[in-house]
Amino acid sequence: MKPALAIKGLGLRYGRTWALRDCSLRLPAGSVIALVGPNGAGKSTLLQLITGLLRPTEGTVEVFGQDAGAGSAEALAQVGFVAQEHPLYQGFSVSDLLRMGRGLNLHWDRYLAERRLGELGIPLAKRAGSLSGGQQAQVALALALAKRPALLVLDEPLANLDPIARRDFMRAVMTAVAEDQITVLMSSHVIADLEAVCDWLVLLKDGTVQLAGAIDDVLDGHRMLTGPRTGAEPSMPGLVRVTHSERHIDLLVRTGPDRPDLHPTWRSQPVGLEELILAYLERPRETVR
Amino acid sequence: MIWFTWRQHRAQAFAGLTLVALTALTFLSYGHVIRGAYVDDGVGPCLRQDTGGDHCQSAMTAFMDRFNGIANHLSTWFSPLPGLIGAIVGASLLAREYEQGTWRLAWTQAVPRVRWLTIKILLVGAGIVAVTAALSAVFTWFRGPVDQVSGRFAPGAFDLEGLSLTGYTLFAFAAGVLAGLLLRRTVPAIVTAFAAFMAVRLPVEFWLRQHYRAPVTRLLPPTVNYSRGPRSVPTTPGTRPWVLDQGLVDKSGHPISPALAEQISRRAFGGTAEGDAHLRELGLHLKVVYQPADRFWTFQIIEAALFVGLAAALLGTTLWLLHRRSS
Numbered sequence: 001m002k003p004a005l006a007i008k009g010l011g012l013r014y015g016r017t018w019a020l021r022d023c024s025l026r027l028p029a030g031s032v033i034a035l036v037g038p039n040g041a042g043k044s045t046l047l048q049l050i051t052g053l054l055r056p057t058e059g060t061v062e063v064f065g066q067d068a069g070a071g072s073a074e075a076l077a078q079v080g081f082v083a084q085e086h087p088l089y090q091g092f093s094v095s096d097l098l099r100m101g102r103g104l105n106l107h108w109d110r111y112l113a114e115r116r117l118g119e120l121g122i123p124l125a126k127r128a129g130s131l132s133g134g135q136q137a138q139v140a141l142a143l144a145l146a147k148r149p150a151l152l153v154l155d156e157p158l159a160n161l162d163p164i165a166r167r168d169f170m171r172a173v174m175t176a177v178a179e180d181q182i183t184v185l186m187s188s189h190v191i192a193d194l195e196a197v198c199d200w201l202v203l204l205k206d207g208t209v210q211l212a213g214a215i216d217d218v219l220d221g222h223r224m225l226t227g228p229r230t231g232a233e234p235s236m237p238g239l240v241r242v243t244h245s246e247r248h249i250d251l252l253v254r255t256g257p258d259r260p261d262l263h264p265t266w267r268s269q270p271v272g273l274e275e276l277i278l279a280y281l282e283r284p285r286e287t288v289r
Numbered sequence: 290m291i292w293f294t295w296r297q298h299r300a301q302a303f304a305g306l307t308l309v310a311l312t313a314l315t316f317l318s319y320g321h322v323i324r325g326a327y328v329d330d331g332v333g334p335c336l337r338q339d340t341g342g343d344h345c346q347s348a349m350t351a352f353m354d355r356f357n358g359i360a361n362h363l364s365t366w367f368s369p370l371p372g373l374i375g376a377i378v379g380a381s382l383l384a385r386e387y388e389q390g391t392w393r394l395a396w397t398q399a400v401p402r403v404r405w406l407t408i409k410i411l412l413v414g415a416g417i418v419a420v421t422a423a424l425s426a427v428f429t430w431f432r433g434p435v436d437q438v439s440g441r442f443a444p445g446a447f448d449l450e451g452l453s454l455t456g457y458t459l460f461a462f463a464a465g466v467l468a469g470l471l472l473r474r475t476v477p478a479i480v481t482a483f484a485a486f487m488a489v490r491l492p493v494e495f496w497l498r499q500h501y502r503a504p505v506t507r508l509l510p511p512t513v514n515y516s517r518g519p520r521s522v523p524t525t526p527g528t529r530p531w532v533l534d535q536g537l538v539d540k541s542g543h544p545i546s547p548a549l550a551e552q553i554s555r556r557a558f559g560g561t562a563e564g565d566a567h568l569r570e571l572g573l574h575l576k577v578v579y580q581p582a583d584r585f586w587t588f589q590i591i592e593a594a595l596f597v598g599l600a601a602a603l604l605g606t607t608l609w610l611l612h613r614r615s616s
Contacts, residue, residue, distance in 0.1 A: 051397050055613070076399045083393035090389070092296065100293050104398035104405075140394070147399070 002064075004029040004151055004183040005050065010059035012045055019045040020207045023059065027185065027200065029150075031214075032177060034194035035187040036277055037204035043187040044084060046204065047155045050185070051081045064150050077106040080144030080182075084155040086137045090129030094139055097128060101143050113146035116172065134165025138172065145176050152176065154186035158193050170197055191274045201273075203280050210280045215273060222276055225251040227266035241279040252279045290400060294412045301378055301413075305420035312424055316363075316431040323356050327434035336437055336528075349438055360435040363428065364445030369483075371421065371457035372490065376482035378417065379465020380475050382409055383607075387473035403612050410466065410604055417462055421455040428454075441585045442531030448494065451589035456596035461486040463600035467607045489599065493592070501591045502584060504533050509575040511537055511568035528582035535577040537568065545573065 003026040010023040020042040027033050037043050048054040049061055052071040061068040066075040088097060094117065102108040117124065122135050131139065137157065144152060154173070158166045174197055176182055188194055201218055203211040211218065222240070229249045238254030252271060271279075295302075327333060330352045335345030383406070386392040396402040428449040436446050447453060464482035472478045537545045537553075545553075553568070580588070 048393075053393060053396060071401050073399045073401055076397060076401065079397065081393070081397040083390065083397075085390060087390035087394050089297070089391055089394070096296055100296070101398065103290060103293050104395075104400045106399045143394075 002029055003027060004031070004064060005185070006060075006062040007050075008060050010046075010049060010061060011057050012049060012054060013057045018057075018207055020049070023207075023209050025202060025209060025212055027183070027202070027212075029064075029183050030181055031200045032184045032198045033186070033200040033202060034191075034198035034215075035185060035202045035204060036189070036191060036194065037187075038189060038281055041204045042207040043189075043204055044155055045207075047081075047153050047185070047187060050151075051079050051153055052076055053081075073106060077147065078150040080147045080149030080152045082137070082140045082144050082152075082154045082157055085160065086140035086157070088128040088136055088140060091127065093125055093127050094122060094131075095124040097139060097143060098124070098146070101146055105147050107148045109146045109148050112148075113142045116142045116145070120168070120172075132165075134161055134168065137161060137165065137169055141169065141172055148180075150182060152182050152184045154184065156187055156189075158188060158190065166193065173197070191277050195273050201277075203277060205281060205283075210283075219271060219273060219276065221255055222271045223253055223255050224269045224271050224275075225253060225266050226269070227251075241283060252276070290405070290408045291412065294409050297409075298378075298381070298413055298416070301381070302416055305374075305416065309420055309423045309427070313427050316427050319359075320431040320433075323360075323431070323434050326352060326355065327437070332434070332438060353435070353438055356435050357439065360432050361443070361445040363432070364448055367424075367428070367449055369487075371454055372461045372483050372486035374420075375417065375458040375461025375463075376465040376468075376479045376486065378413060379462040379467075379482055380469045380478035382406070382413065382466045382469060383611075384465075384469030384473060384475040384478040387469070388475050403608055406466075406608060406611055414459060414462065417458050418455055421458045425450055425452075425454045438529065440529030440531065440582050442529075442580060442582070442588070444494070447498075447585075447588070447592075451586070452593035453589055453596070456593035456600075457486070457490060459600040460489070460596040460603075463603035463607075467603045467610075470607050470610060489596075493595065498588065498592065499531070499533055499580065501588050502580065504578050504580055505530075507577050507579070508538070508542075509577060510565070511571075511573045511575045512565050530582045531580040531584075533578045533580065535575060535579075537573045538576040540572050540574075542574075542576070544576075 005025060005027040007023055007025040011021040012019050023046065035043050035046065045054065049056055050063065050068055052068045052075060055071075056069050063075065063079055066072070066078065068075050068079070089100075092100065098110065098113055101113070102110060114124070117139065120135070120138050122131065122138060128136060128139060141154075141157075152173070157169060157173075161169060170193075173184060173186075177184060186194070186198075199215055201211065201213060201215050202209060213221070226248050229244060229247055236251070236253060240252040240254065243250040243252075252275075330348045331345075332349055332352050335348055383392075386395055395405065400408075429451070432446055432450065436443070436450075439446070441447060441450060448457075461482055464485045465478060468478035468481040468485070469475070472481060537550070539545055549571075556564075556567075
């Protein structure tokens with residue numbers, strides 16, 4: 001399939017520290033991709049490189065074949081972005097913001113934006129600053145979607161929203177996915193937010209990609225092995241995490257052809273997404289590379 | 290982009306127009322008073338007759354005593370104004386976007402950021418030119434009669450009339466834009482831009498400006514009135530020039546000794562004519578080093594070019610940094 005995003009050897013350095021390094025990804029069009037990682041992992045950096053807000057120190061980002069680093073009007077036009085804390089011009093009315101979007105974009109679906117906001121009961125005459133946090137997030141999303149982007153990028157869209165606003169926001173995103181088949185890339189550090197809607201996973205930690213793939217494949221590719229505790233530190237290929245308990249030892253492993261046969265006393269179980277992600281995030285830094 | 294720029298800066302535009310309107314209202318009404326006095330005191334004819342004599346001396350002294358103070362207060366009040374206007378408006382271009390996080394909204398629409406900033410600079414810059422040119426026009430009209438006497442090189446005149454006010458404001462504006470990019474905070478950007486403005490503006494006024502062209506030196510018949518500051522009778526014919534230095538010299542052109550100067554200033558003369566005659570008997574001359582009044586526009590153009598050139602350099606740097614910076 002033609003990739004929505006092709007990222008090769010991407011890196012960004014601030015002074016002497018690398019916020020992101022050696023990042024290579026191919027993300028399929030039409031998917032809803034979760035970008036997961038702890039705070040400071042480089043999620044916002046990666047998203048700002050994809051939206052052209054940051055210029056890479058090394059490597060390239062292509063969005064549907066367009067170089068995002070160039071920051072050209074065509075490249076900007078195909079990415080809709082809702083930044084962290086969904087910034088809006090607080091003094092602008094909602095209709096001012098829509099007029100701004102119409103003036104600053106190559107494509108603009110005015111009807112779509114007005115319909116979405118109308119359905120949510122957000123008055124166009126109101127100043128952005130006087131709207132609730134959930135409404136501001138919806139306005140920011142409507143602005144991003146009215147561009148008719150091929151890729152929608154959402155940076156921590158659900159942070160600072162109450163549960164109802166979260167549900168409404170995700171509902172609006174999923175409606176757009178269903179209606180327009182757009183590709184969505186959204187970051188969060190709350191895994192539960194993403195599990196229900198995402199079909200792809202990118203796991204970022206310490207500025208490098210730990211894991212990337214379709215969620216089904218990732219879950220199929222991992223197993224939790226439980227066996228009797230022995231004194232020796234277990235070692236086997238594809239070992240992600242070891243957990244010791246009183247009598248048992250739990251091994252989270254990547255399945256593969258080279259996996260050795262296990263003693264029949266060991267049990268093998270599938271892994272949940274949240275557990276899997278936590279296992280990767282908990283790995284000590286030195287084993288990362 | 291035009292509507293967007295207008296929507297973002299319309300409050301500043303209204304504030305600028307209000308400032309022009311209030312200034313015009315205040316100074317045009319008071320300007321009529323000055324014009325009336327200028328005619329009634331007969332200042333105009335005195336100026337046309339060169340040095341005029343004692344009658345003109347007192348007429349002009351009275352006129353300047355009355356109005357020179359207010360005309361020069363104008364420069365005290367309004368000198369920092371271009372720096373403030375420019376810094377505040379300039380800082381709002383980038384610092385406000387960074388401070389409120391809206392740069393991430395603005396630069397993910399389909400207008401590349403360098404183009405976005407270029408258009409904003411051009412439109413807001415045009416607004417600044419319009420407002421400052423209007424202010425300059427008001428000041429020029431208001432100061433007109435006083436300028437006839439004291440010349441347009443007087444600090445209150447040169448800095449507010451002609452092109453200089455516009456040049457200063459554009460320079461402070463450019464400093465505000467660049468400071469906003471570097472500091473990303475509105476208030477620090479305003480403070481930095483204003484400090485940078487003063488750091489350039491003051492040395493130019495007090496040191497650099499007099500060197501734009503080589504000054505003219507003249508030896509004139511001596512007079513005891515030369516040291517009376519702005520109220521003294523013009524010592525050169527025509528509109529008063531910008532006198533850089535003047536003093537009594539002896540036959541060989543050397544400045545007179547402090548002892549002799551002391552002696553002359555202590556001595557009470559029956560009138561200006563008697564004093565002047567005494568100086569002639571001593572064989573003294575008045576040496577004046579000055580920039581002629583007709584160089585006003587040359588100096589204005591040089592000064593404006595200097596500040597507009599600096600502004601262009603700062604804005605060019607800003608656009609270049611914005612293009613290549615990673616955030």
